[in-house]
Amino acid sequence: MPNEILNEISHRRYNPLRDTWVLVSPHRTKRPWQGQQESPGVIDLPQYDEKCYLCPKNKRASGDSNPDYTDCYAFVNDFSAVKEVQDDQDYKPDGAGPAGIEAELLQAKPERGKCYVLTFSRRHDLTLADMSAEEIRKVVKMWTDIYISHLSPKSPLAGLRRTIFTPPQSPSNGGKAQPEQYRHMQIFENKGAAMGCSNPHPHGQIWTQTNVPEEPGSELLNLMKYKKEKGRHMLVDYAALEIMKEERVVYQNNSFLVLCPWWATWPFEVMLLPKRHIRALVDLDDTEQAELASCIAEITRRYDNLFETSFPYSMGIHQAPLEGPEDEIESSSLHVHFYPPLLRSATVRKFLVGYEMLAEPQRDITPEQAASRLRDCGGELYRKKLK
Amino acid sequence: MPNEILNEISHRRYNPLRDTWVLVSPHRTKRPWQGQQESPGVIDLPQYDEKCYLCPKNKRASGDSNPDYTDCYAFVNDFSAVKEVQDDQDYKPDGAGPAGIEAELLQAKPERGKCYVLTFSRRHDLTLADMSAEEIRKVVKMWTDIYISHLSPKSPLAGLRRTIFTPPQSPSNGGKAQPEQYRHMQIFENKGAAMGCSNPHPHGQIWTQTNVPEEPGSELLNLMKYKKEKGRHMLVDYAALEIMKEERVVYQNNSFLVLCPWWATWPFEVMLLPKRHIRALVDLDDTEQAELASCIAEITRRYDNLFETSFPYSMGIHQAPLEGPEDEIESSSLHVHFYPPLLRSATVRKFLVGYEMLAEPQRDITPEQAASRLRDCGGELYRKKLK
Numbered sequence: 087m088p089n090e091i092l093n094e095i096s097h098r099r100y101n102p103l104r105d106t107w108v109l110v111s112p113h114r115t116k117r118p119w120q121g122q123q124e125s126p127g128v129i130d131l132p133q134y135d136e137k138c139y140l141c142p143k144n145k146r147a148s149g150d151s152n153p154d155y156t157d158c159y160a161f162v163n164d165f166s167a168v169k170e171v172q173d174d175q176d177y178k179p180d181g182a183g184p185a186g187i188e189a190e191l192l193q194a195k196p197e198r199g200k201c202y203v204l205t206f207s208r209r210h211d212l213t214l215a216d217m218s219a220e221e222i223r224k225v226v227k228m229w230t231d232i233y234i235s236h237l238s239p240k241s242p243l244a245g246l247r248r249t250i251f252t253p254p255q256s257p258s259n260g261g262k263a264q265p266e267q268y269r270h271m272q273i274f275e276n277k278g279a280a281m282g283c284s285n286p287h288p289h290g291q292i293w294t295q296t297n298v299p300e301e302p303g304s305e306l307l308n309l310m311k312y313k314k315e316k317g318r319h320m321l322v323d324y325a326a327l328e329i330m331k332e333e334r335v336v337y338q339n340n341s342f343l344v345l346c347p348w349w350a351t352w353p354f355e356v357m358l359l360p361k362r363h364i365r366a367l368v369d370l371d372d373t374e375q376a377e378l379a380s381c382i383a384e385i386t387r388r389y390d391n392l393f394e395t396s397f398p399y400s401m402g403i404h405q406a407p408l409e410g411p412e413d414e415i416e417s418s419s420l421h422v423h424f425y426p427p428l429l430r431s432a433t434v435r436k437f438l439v440g441y442e443m444l445a446e447p448q449r450d451i452t453p454e455q456a457a458s459r460l461r462d463c464g465g466e467l468y469r470k471k472l473k
Numbered sequence: 474m475p476n477e478i479l480n481e482i483s484h485r486r487y488n489p490l491r492d493t494w495v496l497v498s499p500h501r502t503k504r505p506w507q508g509q510q511e512s513p514g515v516i517d518l519p520q521y522d523e524k525c526y527l528c529p530k531n532k533r534a535s536g537d538s539n540p541d542y543t544d545c546y547a548f549v550n551d552f553s554a555v556k557e558v559q560d561d562q563d564y565k566p567d568g569a570g571p572a573g574i575e576a577e578l579l580q581a582k583p584e585r586g587k588c589y590v591l592t593f594s595r596r597h598d599l600t601l602a603d604m605s606a607e608e609i610r611k612v613v614k615m616w617t618d619i620y621i622s623h624l625s626p627k628s629p630l631a632g633l634r635r636t637i638f639t640p641p642q643s644p645s646n647g648g649k650a651q652p653e654q655y656r657h658m659q660i661f662e663n664k665g666a667a668m669g670c671s672n673p674h675p676h677g678q679i680w681t682q683t684n685v686p687e688e689p690g691s692e693l694l695n696l697m698k699y700k701k702e703k704g705r706h707m708l709v710d711y712a713a714l715e716i717m718k719e720e721r722v723v724y725q726n727n728s729f730l731v732l733c734p735w736w737a738t739w740p741f742e743v744m745l746l747p748k749r750h751i752r753a754l755v756d757l758d759d760t761e762q763a764e765l766a767s768c769i770a771e772i773t774r775r776y777d778n779l780f781e782t783s784f785p786y787s788m789g790i791h792q793a794p795l796e797g798p799e800d801e802i803e804s805s806s807l808h809v810h811f812y813p814p815l816l817r818s819a820t821v822r823k824f825l826v827g828y829e830m831l832a833e834p835q836r837d838i839t840p841e842q843a844a845s846r847l848r849d850c851g852g853e854l855y856r857k858k859l860k
């Protein structure tokens with residue numbers, strides 16, 4: 087148990103994965119709330135919606151129609167944020183003013199990539215929380231297949247697992263572009279209107295791009311530094327420590343751990359951690375793949391049970407880059423982040439605004455309090471649907 | 474003009490103040506939006522609301538009553554996130570597991586401080602956008618007074634401007650605690666329900682604390698590095714460059730500049746920059762103080778005019794720490810950030826969610842497009858009230 091004092095006093099906690107601090111103010115939950123109310127998550131939906139661009143057989147913005155798919159289905163995002171082919175000479179600053187000022191202060195670089203959308207089920211009315219671990223495992227397999235199909239042939243991860251999966255083509259670029267080797271693949275899900283999701287059909291996204299972006303980039307630096315200094319993996323050490331401490335653990339099985347990290351920012355933020363060192367999805371054996379799916383089932387169900395609502399969140403996977411130096415790939419540690427905004431009820435969220443944007447992240451309840459509440463939310467999904 | 478290409482292709486832009494990148498996808502605004510709608514900003518409010526804890530003469534949660542104040546009024550936050558006095562021995566990790574793991578992975582430090590609330594007007598129904606530059610100047614003066622009253626007597630900034638202002642006391646700690654010297658003061662405003670503000674009475678907050686938090690801390694590092702390497706101030710160079718380039722400038726007067734920074738994250742994010750090197754509010758002479766107020770009046774009015782709504786935002790001031798080594802204070806550059814969430818209309822915002830939380834900030838319209846629209850929104854406030 088941490089010193090009781092951490093439940094009482096304001097303090098800052100250190101996040102060794104990002105090398106940053108977060109301000110914790112445990113006494114602050116007593117504050118009354120008269121501000122914005124979220125609309126509670128929509129639960130009553132039809133199994134098929136003819137206006138949904140993700141349901142089987144329906145038409146999408148591109149004019150393409152979805153096949154009559156059964157479980158998961160992946161296609162290239164019709165409104166991709168990065169694209170495979172573009173006319174992208176570097177922006178050349180004209181070097182105005184005192185030598186080099188413009189080149190230094192107005193830097194831009196073209197970014198190419200490919201964005202996919204991936205449905206989790208043919209059913210419009212389900213969420214991961216409604217799905218069985220066995221069904222979620224098909225999603226984990228699809229993530230793994232897409233990851234494998236984008237690995238550099240030179241990566242030590244290439245060839246570990248076979249897949250017959252071919253990444254979907256974008257209709258406009260079809261055939262034209264030589265597929266490029268990308269550096270980073272970001273697998274994520276935005277769930278719920280509060281997290282900017284505009285279609286309740288269960289789905290996630292995958293953005294693949296030429297550079298390693300900020301968050302995984304800074305995690306990678308800190309993981310490599312720890313490995314170099316201690317000869318061990320930070321997240322393996324951390325998982326072992328938390329298993330011993332218990333108080334931040336929400337759920338565990340043989341291969342994985344669900345916990346509220348010591349340095350969590352969002353009220354009910356959790357992290358899924360493998361117990362052994364896993365570089366990327368491709369390292370998981372069949373049992374581990376199934377146990378990762380169980381953890382996703384467990385946490386999404388507990389989230390929904392907590393405030394008896396369809397709990398909004400953004401989640402995503404950090405793992406080894408698709409291509410890069412060997413020590414980067416070997417130091418990488420697969421883990422899954424869940425960032426949910428709700429704080430007090432189905433309609434009252436935590437706002438990370440003024441102080442948080444201008445100074446640093448601040449949280450009200452402690453991660454230990456959050457973990458204890460999520461432990462108590464186990465069992466069946468409160469709205470269990472007949473399937 | 475930047476190369477036309479930046480309006481067309483996906484690219485990353487560099488933020489030299491934070492040493493981070495942001496992904497820009499200009500073509501992505503074409504995406505349809507069927508997601509969450511914000512409720513438009515409330516405009517019809519009474520001049521006085523008997524249930525508002527910020528209106529003159531009303532009672533607050535602490536039991537104290539506000540005086541019958543005329544312009545601005547500051548008091549200690551009844552639900553402060555940091556406090557002056559607390560029983561804060563450091564948390565001592567018990568060093569479990571392989572030597573030092575716990576000490577390294579579970580770090581916490583107590584944080585003390587003082588939080589103020591500051592009303593901008595006695596009138597419940599106004600916002601900064603409704604107020605004249607002359608009225609806003611009283612707010613700027615109050616910020617300056619509070620900043621001065623917390624400066625370390627050893628700071629080169631102490632004694633530059635006089636004030637007779639004494640910081641308000643917290644009722645519970647009154648007299649008991651020796652006032653401590655804090656390092657950082659964060660002045661900010663959360664405006665609108667979309668930015669977690671729960672009371673429309675015009676007001677801001679000031680959080681003062683023992684450590685320099687993440688955001689100003691990383692800015693300070695980059696400002697010091699630039700100063701050391703080039704012998705000049707980054708933000709003075711940057712202001713000069715943007716005045717020459719014009720395309721990102723929204724408004725300027727003799728002493729200040731309002732611009733959409735090259736590296737802006739939020740759709741209509743702006744920065745207020747002095748044209749000469751200013752370390753902190755205390756450096757501003759009377760004219761500059763008035764011209765800063767004019768810039769705040771200009772940008773808040775343009776924001777409201779843009780979508781004809783009471784435009785939500787978080788804004789805040791970065792400036793020299795209250796205490797610290799001389800090169801930190803001399804390299805500090807006063808500037809004001811505005812982070813507004815709206816993207817397309819009074820009800821459709823930009824969500825910085827999945828990809829943005831897990832990978833890096835991403836924006837849809839370019840800062841040049843945003844600046845051009847804000848330039849076109851000048852003139853009178855669309856809903857001009859009779860005062």
Ligand SMILES: O=P(O)(O)O[C@H]1O[C@H](CO)[C@@H](O)[C@H](O)[C@H]1O
Pocket residue numbers: 117436437438439440441442448663668669670671
């Ligand atoms: O202090 P307030 O106005 O009650 O609260 C608001 O601003 C704080 C500082 O940015 C945030 O921590 C809160 O989440 C937000 O709701």
Ligand SMILES: O=P(O)(O)O[C@H]1O[C@H](CO)[C@@H](O)[C@H](O)[C@H]1O
Pocket residue numbers: 276281282283284504823824825826827828829835
């Ligand atoms: O791609 P979508 O689902 O249309 O959009 C959603 O996710 C994106 C990636 O996190 C964000 O950039 C958008 O702001 C959000 O609304």
